[in-house]
Amino acid sequence: MHVQRLEAYMGTSEDYERRHHRKQSTAVTSHDVALAAGVSQATVARTFSSPDLVASETKARVLEAAERLAYIPNAMARTLKSQRSRIVGVVVPSEGEYYQHVLTELTAQLSAAGEQLLLFTFSGTDDIDDVIASVLSYQVDGVMVASSAINVQQIQRIVSSGVPVVSFNQPAATGLSPSVVADNAAGMEKLAEYLVDTGHRSVIFIGGVAAAPTDQERYQSAVRTLSDHDVLCRYFEAGAYTYRAGLNAAAHLIEEPRLPDAVMVAADEIALGVIDGLRAKGISVPGDLSVTGFDGLPQAEWLAYDLTTVSLPITEMVKHTVDLLGPDTPESDEIVVPGTLRKGTTVKTRNDERV
């Protein structure tokens, strides 16, 4: 190696690497562009962060040099200085069609707003505290937490770190942080009334996880509405918000001495499993038994199911979330979004009976 001798006239080896675009630290910086364009580093930085402050002729020279060197500003350095990362942290469960759906919408809306999305998922066994520390370490501009597996203390921790948090579908977080929630009670009420109107007199409610606030809101609303019409409604826990849990729940259901008229399921994904489980055992839905869901997943509309459910306006809910994460987040605010009744063909109506 002749490194020492080379350095004498080439500068440090780092300089050498940079000039020759060697692999590893090919990193072109605003400094390099400045050199090439014959301006100061500050001017280069300005043409990218506040172009209005730069004379258009200078700007052109800088942009030309930047283009030529394939310069891309370093977002980490920007973040460090400006305290703004343009990254939103998102904490969601790793499972579940519903969150997949929310995530799709969120990415689209965030990128339209010029924010990126740093994704954190967790499954049952993961330590959510670690996840939170990790999110915060990345200096995110905001955090959206979407799962009731995250508890109030954990949300409190994010809040007290000074980072804007929005909780999504977490009734329990109300008051702590701004939140966007579906109107579970109103939705279930519509559904229950529809069942009563169509002549259903006995109902079993299949929940996902009994401890989840969402589950409780939905169940209690169903019970309340049905009991107003003297219809009893028992609770059965599927154990998870998954298709498979629904399949299992259906297997248990058919062991009942007497089937109810209808099954109200806490979430669409479970409901689809319930339907398939019932049909596999020769029980006709809705012929022998009506089934309803909740959420309004795309799959619920698939013709094989055509589920009667409450459709939540995901786009609108995500829009509110993104707004709340924006520049002036309120200390605390609860946005309750109503769902709409979707009448599919999994509930037996009087018309069906006549047939």
Next chain:
Amino acid sequence: MHVQRLEAYMGTSEDYERRHHRKQSTAVTSHDVALAAGVSQATVARTFSSPDLVASETKARVLEAAERLAYIPNAMARTLKSQRSRIVGVVVPSEGEYYQHVLTELTAQLSAAGEQLLLFTFSGTDDIDDVIASVLSYQVDGVMVASSAINVQQIQRIVSSGVPVVSFNQPAATGLSPSVVADNAAGMEKLAEYLVDTGHRSVIFIGGVAAAPTDQERYQSAVRTLSDHDVLCRYFEAGAYTYRAGLNAAAHLIEEPRLPDAVMVAADEIALGVIDGLRAKGISVPGDLSVTGFDGLPQAEWLAYDLTTVSLPITEMVKHTVDLLGPDTPESDEIVVPGTLRKGTTVKTRNDERV
């Protein structure tokens, strides 16, 4: 945040922050912790980045102070200095069950490897070049691109920036960057042979987007295998990799003067739409017409469909991807992963005929 010291001549910390238009940043730094623990800032940094170099007694003092102040190291500053962000950029289409599925798996595996995932999605109209610039600006440790909507030049751009790229399911990227692809040809061959074995003599292939390399590989393999057995196979383009596109394709299909024996669909999600579309028109699957898919989505196993398809081992494919993004990425490497034939009940077998 050395507010305490400044207060003597600057007024309260609130005054200071107001004058400087700072928001209430509770930002606790390693410096604050050092002050509290009576050590130097360097020692604090060390106890977090290389704990072995710190005496255990000192370490304990530092950790106690850090805990008390709720200190979380700033990942952006770490990145700036260490040139390692622990972030992987992921570029995927915003639509499609398949990519959702891949994403779920990827997040899980990356976080197990201590990497975070910065998500970039795009839909048809978005400018992918912008997306790429954005990814690169975040100093990601690697990029996974998963869509054939991204072209060779764009991958080349990432490669030449020096960031490790792995392309996922992009046959066209072979040679440019390491890639992980499904063995489309072998998979379709198995499927086609299964159809021939079960007595199918005429086939229509429904693709998603004809221009997609994946589509072409799958179609060509089907044609090749079928023609070896003197079975003709026409191509029909659904237009997108969606359920809805499948539904539409089915509508076109039934206008054919004569239905084929089987429909081979390029992707499961489309196939589910095709099945529902056919059944809605009173055509029995597999009674009147067999249908196959490709991918092995969870939904394909839902009992309402129980699709005959090729299951791709997503977990394994993602594992390879994560490995390739790891410390020593090869310049270029192609990992071809075989799928397995999943025999569902959407193909009419000889047994069915006997019934």
Next chain:
DNA sequence: TTGTAAGCGTTATCAC
């Protein structure tokens, strides 16, 4: 309008 220079909060290289 542009340049100078002081950080942002770490990591890394030295001495001690």
Next chain:
DNA sequence: GTGATAACGCTTACAA
């Protein structure tokens, strides 16, 4: 083992 002290690449007063 620990403490100074440079960077890392940018933003942002302040000066010119």
